[in-house]
Amino acid sequence: HxxxxxxxxxxxxxxxxxxxxxxxxxxxxxxxxxxxxxxxxxxxxxxxxxxxxxxxxxxxxxxxxxxxxxxxxxxxxxxxxxxxxxxxxxxxxxxxxxxxxxxxxxxxGANLATALLNEGLVDRLVILRAPVLLGEGSLPAFRGLAADAPNPRWETISSEWLEEDHLVVLAPRT
Structure with missing residues (x-):
């Protein structure tokens, strides 16, 4: 969708x-x-x-x-x-x-997502969380996010359960 x-x-x-x-x-x-x-x-x-x-x-x-x-x-x-x-x-x-x-x-992937966040070019984050624990060798969603990246605080715009998965939409806090 x-x-x-x-x-x-x-x-x-x-x-x-x-x-x-x-x-x-x-x-x-x-x-x-x-x-x-x-x-x-x-x-x-x-x-x-x-x-x-x-x-x-x-x-x-x-x-x-x-x-x-x-x-x-x-x-x-x-x-x-x-x-x-x-x-x-x-x-x-x-x-x-x-x-x-x-x-x-x-x-x-993680490098592109992190670069966009570090440059303040993201206006929505859509995070899908599944009830799965990832172990060694799994890939992170972000890599090397700068502590001083623009929009470090986010607010929840929507939250929805899709069976066992949780979909959360975040926007930069203004």
């Missing part, structure tokens, strides 16, 4: 390499326009064999790269992937806004 209600869905390159996600809407009626699939990467090297690169017909794919490789970009563009230079996350968000993206769902 979260993907279907978003203009774009984003992950970092670490998530792409670990999970090979599709980032498409599933289990609900598809939206009239599928969300743009966005990948944030320093070099823009989305694997050519990834499901995102191979299935661009399902929904558009956009890669933001701080230092894109023109030769590799050419190969990605040949698969239908749009590669856009963006030196900062704020620059990338401005490009998305100029393209009509008003809601961006960031699904992961």
């Amino acid at each position: 979260l993907r279907a209600g978003s203009d774009a869905v984003a992950v970092g390159m670490g998530t792409v390499l670990a999970d090979d996600p599709l980032l498409t809407v599933r289990d609900v009626s598809p939206p009239r326009v599928p969300p743009l699939r966005v990948i944030f990467s320093r070099e823009g090297r989305l694997p050519l064999t990834s499901r995102l690169a191979q299935r661009t017909g399902e929904a558009p794919v956009l890669v933001f790269a701080a230092a894109p490789d023109p030769n590799y970009d050419h190969e990605l563009r040949g698969l239908g992937v749009d590669v856009v230079p963006a030196s900062t996350l704020a620059d990338a968000l401005r490009v998305l806004a100029a393209r009509g993206v008003r809601s961006l769902l960031v699904e992961g």
Whole structure:
């Protein structure tokens, strides 16, 4: 439901390499326009064999790269992937806004989520907590969150139980 209600869905390159996600809407009626699939990467090297690169017909794919490789970009563009230079996350968000993206769902990973929080670029946190204890080797939701990050205090906007899982939506306290 979260993907279907978003203009774009984003992950970092670490998530792409670990999970090979599709980032498409599933289990609900598809939206009239599928969300743009966005990948944030320093070099823009989305694997050519990834499901995102191979299935661009399902929904558009956009890669933001701080230092894109023109030769590799050419190969990605040949698969239908749009590669856009963006030196900062704020620059990338401005490009998305100029393209009509008003809601961006960031699904992961920890490095991207932390960078967005550290730069004060998050206006909602949606946290889904499951009754599962994760042990050694599990991945954190955030990594290296700065003590002086903007919006360090959050308030609960909504809270809902989805069977055994607890969905909480937070917004920066003003």
